[in-house]
Amino acid sequence: MTKAIMIQGTGSNVGKSMIVAGVIRACVQRGMNVRPFKPQNMSNNAAVTEDGGEIGRAQALQARAAGVAPHTDMNPILLKPQSSTGAQIIVQGQIAGQQDAAAFGKNKAALMPAVLQSFERLAGQCDLIVVEGAGSPAETNLRSGDIANMGFATAAGVPVILMGDIDRGGVIAQIVGTQAVMEAGDCAMVRGFAVNKFRGDRSLFDGGRDDISRRTGWPSLGVIPWFDMAHRLPAEDVMDLPARARSDGQGCVIAVPRLPRISNFDDLDPLAAEPGVELRLILPGTPLPADADLVLLVGSKATIADLAALKAEGWDIDLAAHIRRGGQVLGLCGGYQMLGKRINDPHGIEGEPGSVAGLGHLDIDTTMAPVKHLSLKTGLHPATGTSLSGYEIHIGETTGPDTSRAWLSFDGKPEGATSANGRVKGCYMHGLFNADSFRAAYLMELGAESDLAFDVNIDATLDALARHVEEYFDIDLMLQLAGEV
Known part of the structure; x- marks a missing residue:
């Protein structure tokens, strides 16, 4: 029994x-x-x-x-x-x-x-x-x-x-x-x-x-x-995030705005474990740091509401300045949607039906739809040839000219978008940074070295x-x- x-x-x-x-x-x-x-x-x-x-x-x-x-x-x-x-x-x-x-x-x-x-x-x-x-x-x-x-x-x-x-x-x-x-x-x-x-x-x-x-x-x-x-173990509660972040003046700086409905923030765990990365969780009332190498917008359970919160903090102004200085930006899932020109919600999935202006750093539009995408996927980062595995968990369909510069491939299909200047990227895939080879290649572009075996460390x-x-x-x-x- x-x-x-x-x-x-x-x-x-x-x-x-x-x-x-x-x-x-x-x-x-x-x-x-x-x-x-x-x-x-x-x-x-x-x-x-x-x-x-x-x-x-x-x-x-x-x-x-x-x-x-x-x-x-x-x-x-x-x-x-x-x-x-x-x-x-x-x-x-x-x-x-x-x-x-x-x-x-x-x-x-x-x-x-x-x-x-x-x-x-x-x-x-x-x-x-x-x-x-x-x-x-x-x-x-x-x-x-x-x-x-x-x-x-x-x-x-x-x-x-x-x-x-x-x-x-x-x-x-x-x-x-x-x-x-x-x-x-x-x-x-x-x-x-x-x-x-x-x-x-x-x-x-x-x-x-x-x-x-x-x-x-x-x-x-x-x-x-x-x-x-x-x-070293993945955090489930958003309240645990500040303890995972580091701000000790060592390594490349990755800044993550702490939005009210932040979700699927396990994307941060491999980065927080990297000795060569200084992960900063930016709390409300604090500007995005001028010395950030990367601003990372992670997932959101309420993209439109979190976009409004981001703008209310003035982080949209900080983000634009960061890009002008040559900084990199990566949006994952809800963060990807925010980086576009518009988010349309005709069915009122996240509140009253309507449409709002995005941050405008990617030439894409997202339309919320009742169907939720849930799947495990394997893929490739074509620029480095590194293998990936990840998962998709979102509502909304994203289209636009910048998707023609997809920077990932999952299940044989292009995934994500890249701005014309190459400084802003986004995608729907979570779990990208769990792949050691991809993470090492990505961090190398930010000036950090990595020899961390993340999954081995978890076990x-x-x-x-x-x-x-x-x-x-x-x-x-x-x-x-x-x-x-």
């Missing part, structure tokens, strides 16, 4: 995604067949799957830790924020509509059958499912109709381990307080707790660990030290994470506590 265990957190960003990845890789190294699962995720950093859908980037990394291809069943509900109160809803990899937060709160219980269907399919493929919660089960106002935490755990009969974050402080109150506010039936699903992100001498927290056990009646599965290599980091988890987290006890499904 397949076993399952769920790791929930006392809050967001306590390290659940990373620990789940480490547990999965450690169990695989023990000879087990493991799958990740997250009932509901909220992220604009999505991965495209082989079955033609999209899931949260963290579940794609966890699938990699398991040694299997990402599948839409690993994250059946994905919420992609488009505004401060609304999100696009992805069900089993495909768009199911858009709702504001209030409507989703009322209707989310109707998604539980799809969640359980995906979970049951995964259970037929493996020995163990490691489930990741979302947010915190202590959010009692969200408990009714919940599909992300205790609602799923009780419906599927999956035992829970509660994880707290000592780096934030107050971890005893985090864990004990969570038990205090949960309903008795939910508390009964919790089988133990763990403390994550400890710095220093762990023995100093022995008394705190024992106090949590005494107050809750739950056993401890470990006090896990801070994992120093965490920055080496997952192996190191597995060793870390094996040492400080009681996997044997976790497997004893796991339930059969």
Whole structure:
């Protein structure tokens, strides 16, 4: 029988995604067949799957830790924020509509059958499912109709381990307080707790660990030290981006404007890992740096709104000056669309129907359309002959004279556009910089050298994470506590 265990957190960003990845890789190294699962995720950093859908980037990394291809069943509900109160809803990899937060709160219980269907399919493929919660089960106002935490755990009969974050402080109150506010039936699903992100001498927290056990009646599965290599793994939350960026005066300077609905920013991970690159995340209220070698506009979940935000910051003026000085610009997906002359939205996909002026640095126009392009692709950078792999995840069709100067080829078709002066380029493909040979060739044009093996480093980091988890987290006890499904 397949076993399952769920790791929930006392809050967001306590390290659940990373620990789940480490547990999965450690169990695989023990000879087990493991799958990740997250009932509901909220992220604009999505991965495209082989079955033609999209899931949260963290579940794609966890699938990699398991040694299997990402599948839409690993994250059946994905919420992609488009505004401060609304999100696009992805069900089993495909768009199911858009709702504001209030409507989703009322209707989310109707998604539980799809969640359980995906979970049951995964259970037929493996020995163990490691489930990741979302947010915190202590959010009692969200408990009714919940599909992300205790609602799923009780419906599927999956035992829970509660994880707290000592780096934030107050971890005893985090864990004990969570038990205090949960309903008795939910508390009964919790089988133990763990403390994550400890710095220093762990023995100093022995008394705190024992106090949590005494107050809750739950056993401890470990006090896990801070994992120093965490920055080498792809980030899912946009809040993690500033920690990945470097501004130490070394290497070529790549400036990335931090727009409100930035998405698929995993394109930045290989660049952030490069010793010869100074990646600067430019926050609102700060001008684009005059010493930038490249300005990189990454993806957006709401291109027209982010274009307006870019102009409101005055970054459009900075970008034009950057190009006049001979600087390079690269737009990926939504950033590519912004660089054109116009963005047309006749169906009102991103708001009111209409048309807006783009930045005008590429002679292209984009028309938004209801069809979403989702696919994995392989390609070529003809200028250097380097091979590429990437993924497409966008709405909109782009045409115009500058597409005749396509600088990439994917699946045998020209891709992207280049300005007449050659300083501005754009394309729809994500994941370009994961290819070591292409990245090295591209950075060489910016005056930086690269010998980084990015994907090899990711797997080496997952192996190191597995060793870390094996040492400080009681996997044997976790497997004893796991339930059969």
